[in-house]
Every structure is written in structure tokens, then in C-alpha cells.
Amino acid sequence: MTDISTDYERLRRATVWTVAGGVGLPWLGMLGAATNRVQPAVWQVVAAATVLVVFSFFYVRGARIMVQGEYARREVIITGALALLVVVLMREQFVVGAMSPVAWIALAALNVSRTTAALLGVGMAAVCVALSPMGVVFYVLMIGLVGWLSRFQFWFWTVVKAAHDGRDAKAKLAVTEERLRFSRDMHDIVGHSLSAIAVKSELAARLASGEAASEMMEVRRLARESLKEIRAVVRGYRTVDLNAELHSVRAVMEAAGISCALELPDDGLSEQVSTLLAWLVRESTTNVLRHSAATSCRIKVVTGAGAVELTVSNDNPRPSRGTAGTGLAGMSERVTALGGVLTAGQSDGQFVVRARIPT
Template sequence: MTTNTTEEQGTGRLRRLVPAALPRRRTRSQVERLRRLTAWMLGIGIFLAWVGPLGWFANSTRPVPVLSWSLGLLGLAAFTVLQVRVIRAALEGTTAHREVAASGAVALAVLLVQDGHLLAWGLIAPAWASGAALVLNRSATLAATVVATGAGLYLMWPDAWAAFYPDQETFGGAIGGYVAASLTVPWMNRFQLWFWEVVRAAEAGKAAQAQLAVTEERLRFARDLHDLVGHSLSAIALKSEVAAKLVKSDTGRAAAEMDAVRGLAREALKEIRTAVRGYRTVDLEAELHSMTAVLEAGGIRCALEAPPDGVPEEEATLLAWVAREGTTNVLRHSSATRCRISVTVHGGTAVLEMVNDGVTGTGVRGGTGLIGLSERLAPAGGTVTAGPGRPGEFRLRATVPLEGAR
């Protein structure tokens, strides 16, 4: 039985040396990646607050007032810190009303000390509204959007449009663009946050469902154990008490009671062993569909092929353990986007094969899980092999001879 070749072992030793100088990057889950993407998307207000002034500064031919610009940049730095705290609170589902009020005060101060293009310093107003929308309800968001738009237009309205715009048409386009940005960006942020909350709720629901399944299984096992041995243990206790009372007066009957106790104990032990054997038996078809659902929930397209007539119970249980370990390895040790699981029966042998892409690294991750599978299948004459398939793929293959072919 082979799990790693000599070349793979050498590569594994080399890879173990790498973390000392270059730590591996932890693979993030789909939900973690979506959370990071959502955080960046919600930061569009910060982007607007900075890109307007810096873009105007890069293209302006007028002299820049050093004092007002220095104050404005300091205000933008404080505004950015407060907005980041608002975004973090929104993603965590907490409140940040003080940060919203403080960032609003900073934005107002920046508007008061600056003059110029609406699409320069004036963009800090819709930037503030986009952050406030994350922690306010719909009515308050609408009010904040209208107030921010009005404040930006009033405070940044130029005394003479010709000082900043080449013609009236350009001036009108700037006003239209400013109003459009002010009224749409906050609601775009609310939609993005709503989408994240839906995903988070779905993930929490899956975790709660898994925990509930574990709890139900424990309760079922407790009920089965009580039903199996509860009566036998009660009878054993009662007969033992009778035998203890009769041991001095009627030893023959006491011995008979103890024989009955021994018989009850053996029967209870037999029932427990039968129950445990039943719990160890795994439904391969149900297990394969469960593993497929887990992989697809992780964003991995999964194709399943199973024999129409199924696999005998003993061999099916062994292959189910292989499917569990293989699924765990795909989720933990790869960045797979697709996985194929096939179970076939031919020549008196049941074969399970899992192939996935997204292999991270050149070596084979043959840890204690694969070693344990090899040891589990060995008594039944089974084998487990794991290693690279086609370029960029990893293949796990398990074979178990059927009982009649051994």
C-alpha cells in the first residue's frame, strides 16, 4: 500500500523548510473573502473624499492656499479614521452613532474652510452620507442624504461659475453629477451591506443547523442506549438484591438468581455491541450527497458518479470514511473550484476516486488522515493512494475488494 513516493517525500521535506523563512498564506474561506470585498466596497465614500481634492489639485492651474489645504488634508485623515470605524461597526452589526456624528462634524468643517469645485472638496458631503447610511435606518438615511447634498451645494457653490468651469454647460453637468452621486452612493452602500448580512445570516444558519444535527444525534443515541439497556440494568439490580437476601437462607435460589443476572448482563452487552456496530455503519450514498453539498457550499463545483446498484454495506462504510477525509483535505489544503467524486464497482472491487483542481504547492499533503485511512482499509484488503493527477490536479483513490472476492 503506497501513499507517498520517494520523490514526494523529498518534496515534503523541502516544503517543511520553507515556512521558516517564508510563512504560507492562510487560505481564506469564501465568506471571509466576501467580507473583505464588502469592506473595500463600503469604503467608496473614503475614496470619493480623497479622489476629488487630489484630482483637482493635480489638474488645477491656480495657486494652492497652503493653510486651507493643510487643514483640509488633516480633516480628511480624521474623516478616514472615523469612516473606517463606521464600516467595521456595520460589518460586525454594532452601532457607531458617535463616529457618524464626529465624521459629520469633520466634513462640515472641511466644507467651511474650503472653496472650489463641487467635485473636489464638495465630495466629502456624499462621502459622509455613504458612511452614515450603514448604521442608520432608511428614514434617517434619506434625511442624511438630502442634508448632505444640500450642505455640499450651499457651501461649495461658487461665487462665479466662470472661476472654476469653462462654460455653463460644464457647470450644469458638474451640479448634475454631484447630485446624482450624493443621492445614489449611500443607497448603493446600504444594498452592499444588506447583501453581506444575508450571506452572514445564511452562514450562521448553516452552522446552527450542523450544531442541531449533532445535538439530535446525541439525543437519539441517549434514547437508544436507554431503551436497549435500561430494562436489563433494572432487572440486574433487582435480581442482585434478591440474591443478596437469599444467599444465607437459600443458596440454591441465590445461585439461580445470579445465573439470571449473568445472562441479563451478557444479553445487555450483546445489545450494546449491536447498537455500536450500527452506529459505525455509514450510508455511503447519503454521505456522498452530504459531502457534495458541503463542497458546493464552499464554492466548489462538484460532480458525483455512483453505481446504480450501490456498494455492499461493509465496503460502503469504508469508502464513506475515505470520502469524508478527502472532502476535508479539499477544503483545507486546496483552493479548488471543481471536484469530481466517482464510485465504481468492477472486477470484484469497489473503487472511490476524488479529483480536484486548485492544488496549492507541488508536494502531496499526506498527513495523519491518509495514514489512518490506509490503516482502516488494510484489514479488508483495501488500499489508498494519493498524489498529483493531471497538471494542477490532486487525485485520491481508494480500492476495497468485495467480500466475495477476498
């Protein structure tokens, strides 16, 4: 059986080199200059080749950043400026200069919206036409076509990456759920038994005398110590890291086709408050997945004025059935136990869950 992780890593490397392969276009243009009847001056060739070396370095680095899921803003700006410099240097050699902007749009159009990609393409084409008016049709067609093809090829990678990240996030959530189930069962079963042993041994000590009484009191002490240790272990199992939970939830959301924006707190939170917020985030986003047709979700955590406020909002909520779910009731109980307030309901086409907890 093929290892999924191995296939994923192979696809990631293949995508990096496919994106980075666009850097070869201007070099092919340089080779094409040898067939032109009007040969460029030696200094032009040397200068253009030097610029393309720097262009290639930042282009490949930008490709790696893009595949990681970020936008390589600095690399896009640098390669864009260098591409225009090649156009200026090789103005008489139209094909040589034209390939650099075409290669640039293949990188710049990734990890941005369609509108942004279109604006980048139009802007680059306009500047190139101003520098070299003879290439109007070429620039418009090639920049548009290459930009679209690059985005289409990269789209396949983003779909696979979202599915892979969502699978990992779901696995982590499943492990967390099992840990919580284990801690709950341990507390309920073993904790109850140890409490009963402690009470019974204390009663036996009162009824007994001498050495038997002291031995029963020792049994009582051991039972209470064991109960204390089990509660400490259970507390550790029930502690959930807020930041890890937020990023796991975002991965699950995006795997389900829901864009998820996060605003995380700058200040550190206590373990108790952080764990509660993680529970609220999990329950709220579960409701988003089950009880809405959401396309976007926003999770915001703000601290200040002696309190922390969590807001989870999503679009396209389904009509209320008139009764509050057990999830919301459970969240409200947890928040109230810490002296906080929880509200939930529809507002301006959004379903908003807001919890304010004293810190």
C-alpha cells in the same frame, strides 16, 4: 473542492475593503484641486489634508464595524462632522469639499432601514447646500446615487452572511438534536437494563445465602451506581444553554427571512429552568417556521416576582385547524411539571406563546 469557510472569509475581507474604499473619494477631490484655476491657500490644503487623515481613520474603522453587522454610530457621527469641516475649509474648491459628504453617505447608509438612509442623505445634502449653495444639483444627485449603490453592494454581503450564519445555526441545532436522541436512547435502553439487573440481583441475594448473597448485593450496588452515573451523564446531555439557543434560533429565523428581536433576562436562571426555556424557545420557533407566514418574531424573557416569563410572538399566523398540536401539548406538560402555566393562541393578528414558571 473549494472550502466554503475560506470563500466566506475572502468575501468578508473584500466587502470590508470595498466599503472602506469610499474613503478614497475625498482624496481624489484633493488631487483634482491642482487642476482648478483658483488655487487654495497652503493653510487650507494642509488643514483639509489633516482633517481627511482623521476622517480616513474613522471611516475605515466604521467599515469594519458595519461588515460585522453592527451600526458604527460613533464613527458615522465623527466622519459626518469631519466631512462638513472639509466642505467649510474648501468652499472655494467645490469638487474637493463635495467629495467628503458623498463618501460619508456611502458609509452612513449601511445597516439602517431605507427610511433612515434616506433621511441621512437628505439631511447631509441640505446642510451641504446651505454651506455651498452652488452645488444643489450635485449634492442631491451624487449623495442619492452613491448612497443607493453602497446599500445595493452591501445587500449582497448581508444575504451571504445570513445564509452562512443560518447554516452554522442549523448545524448546531442538528448536533443538539442528536445529543438529545442519544441521551434519550441511553436512558431508555441502558437505564432500563441496569434497573432490571439491580432488582434481579436483590431477589437473588434473598434466595441465596452466605458469600453468594453478599456477592449479589455487590452486583446490585454496582448496578445502581452505574444507573446513577448514566442519569448524571444524560442530564448533562439534556442541558441546553438558553442564551446560545436564543442566538441560534435568531440566526435560523433571519436566514429564513424572518426578523427576530430578542429580550434576554438580566438575572441568572437555574439550570433546570434555563433548559426548559430553551426547549420552549426551540419548539415555539419551530412552529413559527412550519405553521406561519411570519415576517417578524419577538422572543422575550422577563424575570421577577419569583417567576420567569417567556413570550414568543409572531405575525401572520395561519388559521387554526381546531386541534392543538402535539408540540404545544408537550410544552404544556413540561411547564406544568415545574408548577408553571403555558398559554398559546392568536391575539390582534399575532400568535403568542406565553409560559410563566416559578423560580
